[in-house]
Amino acid sequence: MQTIKVAIAGFGSVGRATANLLLSRRGRYSQVYGADVRLVAVCGSRSGLRDENGLEADRLDNLEDALTGPDFIAASGADILIEAGPSDFRTGGPGLAYISSSLSTGRDTIVISKGALVHSGRQLRELARLSGAMLKLSGAAAAALPTIDLVHHSLKGCEVLEVEGILNATTNYLLDAMTTRGIGFDVALREAQQGGFAEADPRNDTEGWDTACKLLILANFGLGANLTMDDLNVQGIQSVTTELIEAWRREGHVPKLVGSLTHLNDTFRAEVGIRTYPLSDPFANIRGKDKAIRITTDAMGETIAIGAGKEPLATAAAALKDLEHILTARASSPLAE
Amino acid sequence: MQTIKVAIAGFGSVGRATANLLLSRRGRYSQVYGADVRLVAVCGSRSGLRDENGLEADRLDNLEDALTGPDFIAASGADILIEAGPSDFRTGGPGLAYISSSLSTGRDTIVISKGALVHSGRQLRELARLSGAMLKLSGAAAAALPTIDLVHHSLKGCEVLEVEGILNATTNYLLDAMTTRGIGFDVALREAQQGGFAEADPRNDTEGWDTACKLLILANFGLGANLTMDDLNVQGIQSVTTELIEAWRREGHVPKLVGSLTHLNDTFRAEVGIRTYPLSDPFANIRGKDKAIRITTDAMGETIAIGAGKEPLATAAAALKDLEHILTARASSPLAE
Numbered sequence: 004m005q006t007i008k009v010a011i012a013g014f015g016s017v018g019r020a021t022a023n024l025l026l027s028r029r030g031r032y033s034q035v036y037g038a039d040v041r042l043v044a045v046c047g048s049r050s051g052l053r054d055e056n057g058l059e060a061d062r063l064d065n066l067e068d069a070l071t072g073p074d075f076i077a078a079s080g081a082d083i084l085i086e087a088g089p090s091d092f093r094t095g096g097p098g099l100a101y102i103s104s105s106l107s108t109g110r111d112t113i114v115i116s117k118g119a120l121v122h123s124g125r126q127l128r129e130l131a132r133l134s135g136a137m138l139k140l141s142g143a144a145a146a147a148l149p150t151i152d153l154v155h156h157s158l159k160g161c162e163v164l165e166v167e168g169i170l171n172a173t174t175n176y177l178l179d180a181m182t183t184r185g186i187g188f189d190v191a192l193r194e195a196q197q198g199g200f201a202e203a204d205p206r207n208d209t210e211g212w213d214t215a216c217k218l219l220i221l222a223n224f225g226l227g228a229n230l231t232m233d234d235l236n237v238q239g240i241q242s243v244t245t246e247l248i249e250a251w252r253r254e255g256h257v258p259k260l261v262g263s264l265t266h267l268n269d270t271f272r273a274e275v276g277i278r279t280y281p282l283s284d285p286f287a288n289i290r291g292k293d294k295a296i297r298i299t300t301d302a303m304g305e306t307i308a309i310g311a312g313k314e315p316l317a318t319a320a321a322a323l324k325d326l327e328h329i330l331t332a333r334a335s336s337p338l339a340e
Numbered sequence: 341m342q343t344i345k346v347a348i349a350g351f352g353s354v355g356r357a358t359a360n361l362l363l364s365r366r367g368r369y370s371q372v373y374g375a376d377v378r379l380v381a382v383c384g385s386r387s388g389l390r391d392e393n394g395l396e397a398d399r400l401d402n403l404e405d406a407l408t409g410p411d412f413i414a415a416s417g418a419d420i421l422i423e424a425g426p427s428d429f430r431t432g433g434p435g436l437a438y439i440s441s442s443l444s445t446g447r448d449t450i451v452i453s454k455g456a457l458v459h460s461g462r463q464l465r466e467l468a469r470l471s472g473a474m475l476k477l478s479g480a481a482a483a484a485l486p487t488i489d490l491v492h493h494s495l496k497g498c499e500v501l502e503v504e505g506i507l508n509a510t511t512n513y514l515l516d517a518m519t520t521r522g523i524g525f526d527v528a529l530r531e532a533q534q535g536g537f538a539e540a541d542p543r544n545d546t547e548g549w550d551t552a553c554k555l556l557i558l559a560n561f562g563l564g565a566n567l568t569m570d571d572l573n574v575q576g577i578q579s580v581t582t583e584l585i586e587a588w589r590r591e592g593h594v595p596k597l598v599g600s601l602t603h604l605n606d607t608f609r610a611e612v613g614i615r616t617y618p619l620s621d622p623f624a625n626i627r628g629k630d631k632a633i634r635i636t637t638d639a640m641g642e643t644i645a646i647g648a649g650k651e652p653l654a655t656a657a658a659a660l661k662d663l664e665h666i667l668t669a670r671a672s673s674p675l676a677e
């Protein structure tokens with residue numbers, strides 16, 4: 004049986020959920036792929052743990068100081084890196100160094116955080132191409148909601164003409180609460196912060212940047228566009244008032260924060276902002292923390308996907324879907340390292 | 341450049357749409373896969389045409405008598421068969437002989453008609469396994485709506501707990517017309533028949549058999565079940581009255597003909613019948629000839645897909661998605677023949 008060594012960089016709630024889900028699926032990996040999948044290293048920003056024989060779940064609460072960084076991961080001998088660190092699209096975040104190091108040495112890399120992909124997507128793709136490493140990013144492109152999957156697999160052969168997506172759970176929760184319960188933005192936000200699904204500084208979500216990141220990743224990695232954040236007009240939901248919501252409600256319309264993309268004559272236009280939908284549109288009924296995408300193609304018309312997984316498990320499952328796609332692909336062509 | 345020869349058996353509206361779409365995409369196949377994809381044979385039940393240098397669109401209206409049958413296809417030297425004949429799940433239909441012959445000689449086979457897959461699915465899988473041929477069937481499993489795709493690709497690694505699907509366009513059109521316009525079953529049916537999207541004998545749709553076929557294909561080929569039609573309780577929409585519709589309407593519920601599947605402890609239970617949904621459920625808003633599926637998994641929660649492609653183009657595009665998946669797979673491992 005082939006041994007596949009996996010490392011996880013970034014060990015917050017998503018990294019931990021990914022580790023635990025991976026460990027719980029070892030029987031499946033052995034049975035379906037004939038692979039002994041071992042978790043050989045994990046690390047957060049300040050501490051980590053490494054064991055080439057594989058870490059078990061009970062050791063993951065006792066990380067050791069200073070065991071962290073791209074060199075620590077490289078020394079673990081991992082075949083595959085899962086990057087789950089904090090996202091920062093303005094700098095690439097801590098993920099950028101991990102992902103660059105991993106791809107440049109031919110290590111297949113599964114990216115969950117969006118920052119590096121938005122900041123340096125083109126360079127990372129080039130690193131992967133040069134080394135032959137696979138770069139997978141379902142976890143960064145709306146996680147359990149299939150997005151790039153749909154384009155690359157389910158709609159293969161079709162030309163994508165238009166995309167619109169409700170891609171950010173926090174803003175959908177806020178708008179949904181404001182619309183269905185008539186509460187104001189500030190009240191809804193405090194509620195979401197207390198529930199733990201809005202950040203103390205919520206602007207990355209509420210000003211539309213998280214939606215913009217996912218849209219940009221979908222455009223560049225899914226559709227072959229070459230957009231940067233400067234190409235996008237990004238509007239958030241922070242100025243949506245109860246009066247506006249009430250006016251829309253009277254017209255039978257439901258507001259959503261939508262990332263949209265049009266593709267015409269090899270030109271992509273992308274933007275983020277409020278759109279309103281009549282109640283008969285599936286988008287009007289995307290509730291709470293659910294997400295959705297509508298992809299219009301030349302030959303298959305409209306395809307809509309709606310995802311309603313619970314976090315952080317759903318994102319972990321998206322990353323481990325990427326892992327299985329790598330195991331499948333590598334079964335016919337061996338690992339680069 | 342590698343030459344890939346394709347034959348199409350079954351040359352009604354779907355077969356023709358598939359031929360024309362394939363011919364229009366030759367530039368793409370050459371550019372993306374380095375493949376010179378040629379349509380080397382087509383045949384209906386009584387006539388056909390063959391040319392190993394490839395048929396062009398303008399010749400497809402002049403088929404010659406008696407050029408038909410599995411031997412005719414075999415003699416064309418096709419690498420890949422697309423089967424698009426009429427569907428009959430009680431006998432396997434004419435497709436069964438084409439598909440069996442094709443798979444047993446190692447020819448990759450794309451199936452659009454459901455009959456043979458329902459009637460002899462296990463035997464066909466076994467033929468494919470023995471010869472190493474690929475058997476693809478997106479066109480038979482609700483066509484442009486991703487179903488097996490979702491399970492095998494987008495939800496990979498997750499355990500499917502439950503499936504429910506609005507899988508038949510004709511019955512959804514009829515129920516939608518009855519619900520939104522208050523007309524009776526007979527009036528709605530005549531309208532659909534005049535519009536050309538209900539058969540003169542509509543029972544295969546209205547009594548739930550088409551939904552049952554798609555559900556069974558999804559269960560057996562998508563989830564590894566081993567169900568036969570005898571295992572399913574199948575109810576149709578033929579006895580839905582305007583009084584029933586009105587009673588549901590008063591409760592704010594919308595009726596849909598749904599194929600459903602539960603998966604517990606390696607046991608699958610499947611049935612077809614009416615379910616009703618509140619207006620806030622995306623299933624309540626699947627309109628006209630659209631289709632939808634909801635798949636519940638352990639790690640990703642609920643994933644819904646909605647498809648709204650126009651026929652026969654959308655089914656043709658589903659079959660040619662399968663073709664591209666074969667081209668991708670065969671790029672790393674050569675054609676069996």
